[in-house]
Amino acid sequence: MQDVTVAAGDWNGLGEDAARVRDAVFVRELRIAAPLVSDEADHDAVHVVAYRAGDAIAAARLLPDGAIGRLAVLSAARREGIGSLVLRTLIVRAAQQGHACVRLYAQRDAVPFYRQHGFTTVGESFYEAGVEHIEMMRSLGGPPR
Incomplete structure (x- = not known):
């Protein structure tokens, strides 16, 4: 993971870069309709x-309710631990905000990948934007892995 830096902030500061990554992964690679990869929740x-x-x-x-979402890593940067770095950063942020747990919808x-970070599955799989997902949760009672 050479020379990788991480920034945390709001949509006004990071939205353009986040949208570019989402477009490459979700729209171009996974062929998810562009209107589905960003929403009003981005602003909060x-x-x-x-x-x-x-x-x-x-x-x-x-999100303010402790939901993690829209995790995307460009194909050329995968398998380097960058997704783990981003996820751990969000887990720490959620703990700092006082959340008892975090949840997400995993493809x-x-x-x-999410199991390696202490997440467990909840319920049955479902389809969202044409892609199979399952809800996963992680308690924030201990340090992030």
Whole structure:
């Protein structure tokens, strides 16, 4: 994970970079309709964006209710621990905000990744934007992994 920095902030400060990452991953790679990858909740969320050499390479958000979402890592930056870095940053933020747990909707293929970070599945899988997901939760009683 060479020279990767992480910034946390609001949509006004990080939205353009987060949107660029989402477009590359969700719209172009996964073929999810562009209107579904951003919503009004972005304006109330804490956003985390990872950068390498000044370029945004990963992004995610934390909603006020403790929901983590829109975690995306550019294909060229995967398998380097950058997604883990972004996720851990959001978990720490959620704990600082006083949340007892965090939850997210994981794409089925990403379940093992989230399990490595202490998340467990809740309920049955479902489809959102044409992609299979399952709800996952993690208690914030201990330090992030």
